[in-house]
Amino acid sequence: MSRRLRTGGRRIDRSRPVSFTFDGREMRGFAGDTVASALLANGQLLMGRSFKYHRPRSVVGSGPEEPNALVSIGEGARFEPNQRATVQPLWEGLVARSQNAWPSLDFDIGRVNDYGSKFLPAGFYYKTFIHPRPFWKHVFEPLIRRATGLGAAPTEADRDTYAHRYAYCDTLVVGGGIAGLVAARAAAAAGERVMLVERQELWGGRAPTDGATLDGQPAAEWVRDSVQALGAMENVTMLLRCEGSGVYDHGYVLCTESLTDHLAGKSGPRQRLWRVRAGRVVAATGAIERPLSFAGNDVPGVLLASALRDYVVDYGVSLGERTVIVTNNDDAYRTAKALLAAGLRVPAILDVREGMNSPLVNEVKGMGVRVHAGRGIARVHGDGRVTGVSVCAQSGDGTVLQEIRCDCVAMSGGWSPVVHLWSHCGGKLWWDEARAMFRPDADNPPTGADGKGFVSVIGAASGALSTAEVLTDVADTLGGPAPEVEDIAEGPIRQVWTMPEGAPHKLRAKMWLDYQNDVKVSDIRLAAQEGFESVEHAKRYTTLGMATDQGKLSNINGLAVLADRLDTTIPQVGTTTFRPPYTPVTIGTLAGEARGVAFQPLRRTPVHDWHENHGAHWEPVGQWRRPYCYPRPGESHADAVIREVRNTRERLGLLDASTLGKILVRGPDAGRFLDMLYTNMMSTLKPGRCRYGLMCDENGFLMDDGVVARIDDQTFLCHTTTGGAERIHVWMEDWLQCEWWDWKVHTLNLTEQFAQIAVVGPKARAVLEKLGGMDVSAETLPFMAWTDGTLGGFEARVFRISFSGELSYEIAVPAGQGRALWDALMEAGVEFGAMPYGTEALHVMRAEKGFIMIGDETDGTIIPQDLGLDWAISKKKEDFLGKRGQGRDAFRKPDRWKLVGLETIDGSILEDGAYAIADGTNENGQRRTEGRVTSTYYSPTLDRGIAMGLVARGPDRMGETLRFTQIGGEPVAARIVDPVFFDRDGEKQNV
Amino acid sequence: MLLLTCPNCGLAVEETELAPGGEAHLKRFGPDSTAEQFEEYMFLRDNAKGVHFERWRHAYGCGKWFLAARNTATLEVYGTYPARTTEPPQHIRDEIARRTGA
Amino acid sequence: MSDTTVLAMDPVGLIALRGPLDVLAPAVEAETGCARPAQRLSTAANGMRVMWMSPDELMLICDHAAAPDIAARLTDRLGDAFATVVVVSDARVLFELTGPGAVLALASLMPVDFARLDPAEVRRTRMAQIPAAIWREGAAWRVMCFRSVARYAETLLRGAVPA
Incomplete structure (x- = not known):
């Protein structure tokens, strides 16, 4: 029975009880408890079921490395699965649930997987589910999905908010143990801007737990004084509950700070992502103890020796009354001391080493503990919890020498430095054979912009083991004075990767390496046997280290087993890649403010609110929202579009064209510049006139189009597509800054300076004349002209241009006047039947006129010649962007797909993107095609389907009938026609 | 995430404020060029593992282009310089030589 | 704040x-x-x-x-x-931020080292997902961005002000 001890627990406050529930049961803990320590205090040893075999599991660790004790925390919109109970602080009213167990944690049906485990070795899925194929999809996958897994996904949107903070410092110290504190003090004393982050709720790391003495003070007091000294310095920022998650290029580090995860009353952001740019990063991230691989090392009650010490000393809880300690090093003896000090019994220490007489060993022996040298565990007894161990010789085959009754096993297989932050950005490691650990290779650090290393690793994270070593290491690495400590010599570690050495398969199949993904020693050996010899392959084949704990406990043990099986060395096998984040980070923290209405910027025109208030159905165009149509009550979108087209063709339509790009190009070389940018000649355009132009990239592909207005001798205003405004401005500046930097041209993107409203239809002139103030007659303002003036009191620029084939004006006013102009036009237009129209009516009308649309008729592989736009390509110009590209042989082939109009024989509407079917099949056995539909609409004007498309030699095949594909239907016959369906002579726009 | 100094405004800014523009010092070949010249200009890139000259635009700042000499393997930055150059300036070449020993 | x-x-x-x-x-x-x-x-x-x-x-x-x-x-x-x-x-809109939390609000949205910013500096930068410029006007801060994203910018700034 795990229980709360009567005394002890430096992290808990016994005067502040806290209530919480686990699987619906009321429980009590104390402020300062983690969920794990509180569960243990309530006698709840069982905390979860393993992923694959549903084996009962309890804590194996006491920190972020924990693979077993994953629980779901919270409810409803604050539900979060897979939280490590060992780091989740307890708060009043906390609701925790176990996972991956049905119908209950104590009685779990899925446990049958365990009894059948010999049929579920590594690679089982791959092998079994290849044949017969349909079985995978219909039988195995649904079964396995139900039987394996972790917590359930939340069903509600996360109600918490999250924040980001950009921070800058000279030195970022990650880890607030004694190494980190000394490092921070050294850097701060040198006048540097220092950030010090610690993932736990207390400073000091392990030292206070392990009872170190610094400068003659107990560790806790020394830590308190250091923290006070640092806190008084203005150049130091200190954060608790803040984890260094990842190190990236050039000193960029992400830290995740928990703000409300420990609080019952939650207000403000839950977590903060610190986006730190540090001159150098000092990783003082400590080390993690490794498990030993013996049969039954996953039975509840078996845990790391250091973790047990933490539970006893930090939280005042025990996992059992009689603890057998099994170790290959001295450190576990500290656990024996802690247990004895707490009044708990240690019936035996099984030490795989022979003849140890280091001070710690002798001290513990002197306390009356029996130490069995050269011994290990053959197997652990017990199912839901430990009942005893069978002792064997480490060098043997598991022959049982003795049985010892116990209810807890503390194991220590040595320590692995937490080198993640060193390795994230490419720092190399070396294998220290004597210490049995990978350590940072100081000669191969991750390099920064100056080519020098920007990460240092200090203390236990660099492989220092004792307090004295840690402090010497910090002083060597960073300079500055080191506190005085007593140096207690420790005996050497003995490498042990399976226990016992000669364990038969039967035992190896019960030795867990990766607790969370249920990977055992036997699985790694199987992977090696089947040829997955690279560590990266073995990892993927067995899933070792691929669970949410990313193998913090299992990776080194796993690759040691692999090395042994391959008869090679551990450094030869190497490690897998360390990738950020160190522990899982919730998506909300990464998203920060970017959620809900702030998920992405939504661009609004000056008339946006009017559209919204008049029922606009929106179409996203880049980050803009444009009205697609304005359906009236009871009206379908299709019907609204038909009404808008008819009203514009017959009376008066208004379109908010503010999103179109407007780029000012000005300077003595402006004409010469635009001649290079557009395929046609712009320098000959007369002031007061407009010209339609095409822009191509250097490949010759059409990338944008629009109307250019010449303002004066040196000034042009270039209209671009809505999506092209920023891109084309950047494109222009690129050529001016990087290629023709001696040309005297300025460009300014004025898109947002102006609102622009298209006034379209037979009554367009009438409504402008009603507003008054400008002569907009055909004589003064003919088609493709523009003028400045005062229209209805607005300072306006009026362009006589048309994208619909109707009499049309586009009126530009400063954006601040846009809404007022729109209102004035709507009001004045009442008597003419004015209605707004949306982008779909715009598209229908341009298609009726055979005008191309960038993005419909073009897709980045279409040259203007494909679209019959040869008339807009200058033959006189020696050069323009795209001219050389268009001259390539491939573009001269006669069978290129070219633009035509398409009319179905039965008047129906072709499907967008439908292919014209040709005879025969290609080399892949697919039907040959000879064209495709690029735009297709119902034309209200012609009352039939119309389409544009690209067809092989299309313009030469007028009148031919093609068959177009239809999804789920018979091919549709359509005739090749002229793409201009309506008013071929332009009589309507030239009035 | 890279940190580059924009020589146009003197700010060291992070990658999120910049827009990349590919390899620097390409020579444009126009209408009279051969197929080989045009291919070189349009398509052939060094894709060096090591020293690389590249174009960047200070998109969220002054809007100006600049060039960077950078090591694609170590992420070392040898320097940044104005876009109005047809080849790396001498001081950049000296710095690369000094640091790479080449 | x-x-x-x-x-x-x-x-x-x-x-x-x-x-x-x-x-x-x-x-x-x-x-x-x-x-x-x-x-x-x-x-x-x-x-x-x-x-x-x-x-x-x-x-x-x-x-x-x-x-x-x-x-x-x-x-x-x-x-x-x-x-x-x-x-x-x-083409642009301005916001004014005043009070003790102004810098923290800005520092949550833009990659700017405020401690190293000249008092007279106009910093053109990225505010979350849009371009913006900031500078001091006496004790207040000015934020300038494009007009079309004014609503987005205001949402960001209000959301970033510390409670």
Whole structure:
């Protein structure tokens, strides 16, 4: 029975009880408890079921490395699965649930997987589910999905908010143990801007737990004084509950700070992502103890020796009354001391080493503990919890020498430095054979912009083991004075990767390496046997280290087993890649403010609110929202579009064209510049006139189009597509800054300076004349002209241009006047039947006129010649962007797909993107095609389907009938026609 | 995430404020060029593992282009310089030589 | 920090000037009294502010109604020089942040080292997902961004103000 001890627990406050529930049961803990320590205090040893075999599991660790004790925390919109109970602080009213167990944690049906485990070795899925194929999809996958897994996904949107903070410092110290504190003090004393982050709720790391003495003070007091000294310095920022998650290029580090995860009353952001740019990063991230691989090392009650010490000393809880300690090093003896000090019994220490007489060993022996040298565990007894161990010789085959009754096993297989932050950005490691650990290779650090290393690793994270070593290491690495400590010599570690050495398969199949993904020693050996010899392959084949704990406990043990099986060395096998984040980070923290209405910027025109208030159905165009149509009550979108087209063709339509790009190009070389940018000649355009132009990239592909207005001798205003405004401005500046930097041209993107409203239809002139103030007659303002003036009191620029084939004006006013102009036009237009129209009516009308649309008729592989736009390509110009590209042989082939109009024989509407079917099949056995539909609409004007498309030699095949594909239907016959369906002579726009 | 100094405004800014523009010092070949010249200009890139000259635009700042000499393997930055150059300036070449020993 | 406020400001006059700064600066100083700003900095005089935007661009902040006339006079002063003067008052919007949490709010949205920012500096940067410029106006901060994203910017700023 795990229980709360009567005394002890430096992290808990016994005067502040806290209530919480686990699987619906009321429980009590104390402020300062983690969920794990509180569960243990309530006698709840069982905390979860393993992923694959549903084996009962309890804590194996006491920190972020924990693979077993994953629980779901919270409810409803604050539900979060897979939280490590060992780091989740307890708060009043906390609701925790176990996972991956049905119908209950104590009685779990899925446990049958365990009894059948010999049929579920590594690679089982791959092998079994290849044949017969349909079985995978219909039988195995649904079964396995139900039987394996972790917590359930939340069903509600996360109600918490999250924040980001950009921070800058000279030195970022990650880890607030004694190494980190000394490092921070050294850097701060040198006048540097220092950030010090610690993932736990207390400073000091392990030292206070392990009872170190610094400068003659107990560790806790020394830590308190250091923290006070640092806190008084203005150049130091200190954060608790803040984890260094990842190190990236050039000193960029992400830290995740928990703000409300420990609080019952939650207000403000839950977590903060610190986006730190540090001159150098000092990783003082400590080390993690490794498990030993013996049969039954996953039975509840078996845990790391250091973790047990933490539970006893930090939280005042025990996992059992009689603890057998099994170790290959001295450190576990500290656990024996802690247990004895707490009044708990240690019936035996099984030490795989022979003849140890280091001070710690002798001290513990002197306390009356029996130490069995050269011994290990053959197997652990017990199912839901430990009942005893069978002792064997480490060098043997598991022959049982003795049985010892116990209810807890503390194991220590040595320590692995937490080198993640060193390795994230490419720092190399070396294998220290004597210490049995990978350590940072100081000669191969991750390099920064100056080519020098920007990460240092200090203390236990660099492989220092004792307090004295840690402090010497910090002083060597960073300079500055080191506190005085007593140096207690420790005996050497003995490498042990399976226990016992000669364990038969039967035992190896019960030795867990990766607790969370249920990977055992036997699985790694199987992977090696089947040829997955690279560590990266073995990892993927067995899933070792691929669970949410990313193998913090299992990776080194796993690759040691692999090395042994391959008869090679551990450094030869190497490690897998360390990738950020160190522990899982919730998506909300990464998203920060970017959620809900702030998920992405939504661009609004000056008339946006009017559209919204008049029922606009929106179409996203880049980050803009444009009205697609304005359906009236009871009206379908299709019907609204038909009404808008008819009203514009017959009376008066208004379109908010503010999103179109407007780029000012000005300077003595402006004409010469635009001649290079557009395929046609712009320098000959007369002031007061407009010209339609095409822009191509250097490949010759059409990338944008629009109307250019010449303002004066040196000034042009270039209209671009809505999506092209920023891109084309950047494109222009690129050529001016990087290629023709001696040309005297300025460009300014004025898109947002102006609102622009298209006034379209037979009554367009009438409504402008009603507003008054400008002569907009055909004589003064003919088609493709523009003028400045005062229209209805607005300072306006009026362009006589048309994208619909109707009499049309586009009126530009400063954006601040846009809404007022729109209102004035709507009001004045009442008597003419004015209605707004949306982008779909715009598209229908341009298609009726055979005008191309960038993005419909073009897709980045279409040259203007494909679209019959040869008339807009200058033959006189020696050069323009795209001219050389268009001259390539491939573009001269006669069978290129070219633009035509398409009319179905039965008047129906072709499907967008439908292919014209040709005879025969290609080399892949697919039907040959000879064209495709690029735009297709119902034309209200012609009352039939119309389409544009690209067809092989299309313009030469007028009148031919093609068959177009239809999804789920018979091919549709359509005739090749002229793409201009309506008013071929332009009589309507030239009035 | 890279940190580059924009020589146009003197700010060291992070990658999120910049827009990349590919390899620097390409020579444009126009209408009279051969197929080989045009291919070189349009398509052939060094894709060096090591020293690389590249174009960047200070998109969220002054809007100006600049060039960077950078090591694609170590992420070392040898320097940044104005876009109005047809080849790396001498001081950049000296710095690369000094640091790479080449 | 609840006394930190975000205010969407009334429209101001904005004039973009492109050209060699040696040419632009004397004309601007003659028109406004604002001295030539050094790289990334701004200067102020007579209720106006002139900001260094790039090696060949200045921006003048003035009264909204007066902007067209000021721009016309600047154009006259620049004469035949290769320079461009354009009123862009309506293309951008300004916000004012005041109070003790203003810097923290900004530091949650933009990659700017505020401790190293010159008091006269105009920092053009990225605010979450949009371009923005910030500078100090006395004890207050100004944030300028494009007009179309004003609502987004205001949402960001209000959300970033510490409770």
